[in-house]
Amino acid sequence: MLTPPSQLLQRHLAQWREQSLTLVAPPDDEVLTECLRHGLALSVWTSDWRVSRACEQQGIPAWHQLALPSLSGRVVLFWPKAMEEGMAWLNLLTQLQGIELLIVGETRGGIRNAQKKLQDVGAQVAKQDSARRCALLQVKYCPAAPWPALGQQCFNGPDGLTLCSRPGVFSHGRLDEGSECLLSVWQQALQEAIPRLEGVDCLLDVGCGNGVLGAWMKHQHLAHHLTACDVSSFALAATADTLAANGLSDQAAVIGSDIYDGLTAEQTFDRIISNPPFHTGRSTDYALAERMIKEAPQRLNQGGDLWIVANAFLPYREWLTQSFDQVSVMADDGRFRIYYARKT
Incomplete structure (x- = not known):
């Protein structure tokens, strides 16, 4: 079509x-x-x-x-x-x-x-x-490169991070409210030493955007090796820029992937994090998030966990409970909901 x-x-x-x-x-x-x-x-x-x-x-x-x-x-x-x-x-x-x-x-x-x-x-x-x-x-x-000021934007992020963005990346030039909500839950979990947020060896950031979630995890020494993936080369460039700007590029791979399709069949992780998209173009599309959730157990090691942020109206709880034995809502402010799921 x-x-x-x-x-x-x-x-x-x-x-x-x-x-x-x-x-x-x-x-x-x-x-x-x-x-x-x-x-x-x-x-x-x-x-x-x-x-x-x-x-x-x-x-x-x-x-x-x-x-x-x-x-x-x-x-x-x-x-x-x-x-x-x-x-x-x-x-x-x-x-x-x-x-x-x-x-x-x-x-x-x-x-x-x-x-x-x-x-x-x-x-x-x-x-x-x-x-x-x-x-x-x-x-x-047309004159060559007619908008010279347009391109990479860097701005201050949470906990001293520098975030970098590119045109076409979700929430270009600013920290989106959903990621901000998830980060606030993680910050509180660190202060309270909640075991659910213990450090892991291998971390996967799905739909990495400007790289803020994976970069924060590495910055807090909560992940040794990071794999960040996205379908967009603009997002991949922004994530690579963010990691480099904060000295976090070591033990980090930034790859093109449609959810898990760009990974090798053998790759598994101790933690998956995501602020998954629910639009394709201008249309609402739950298929990407549904596939990300339902295929997550196959990509998690035993005892591994999944953290996602979503608009509260989205039907993620149903897919999570179908896919995981242990599912918790870590925060719900009426607009955003933070889900935690663990592979037991």
């Missing part, structure tokens, strides 16, 4: 065989298959580990990194839901020479604002097509 921007792009694929095509930040839909069906010389630059893995399975050259690759021909950026993430992509793409740059996106997804942002910095932008409440824009000229 194709998303509306991909449906708009599909109208042009038959006429685009004369030069190579690179899709930047494409959605996780059938657009890759459509491009191959039209015989296009296709490559992909994505921040989404899942898309990168789909490319690998289909033999499509792909980059899952923020370092600027060497691109040529026609390059199409799928405009993301976060304006700053789209601007970050353009900061990179406008440094490339000799490419034909296009942008496709939904009207409600900010494509009009993207056009205005570009025109504000002196770019020449023309509409090539519109349908399905989407637009396809051609960037005829």
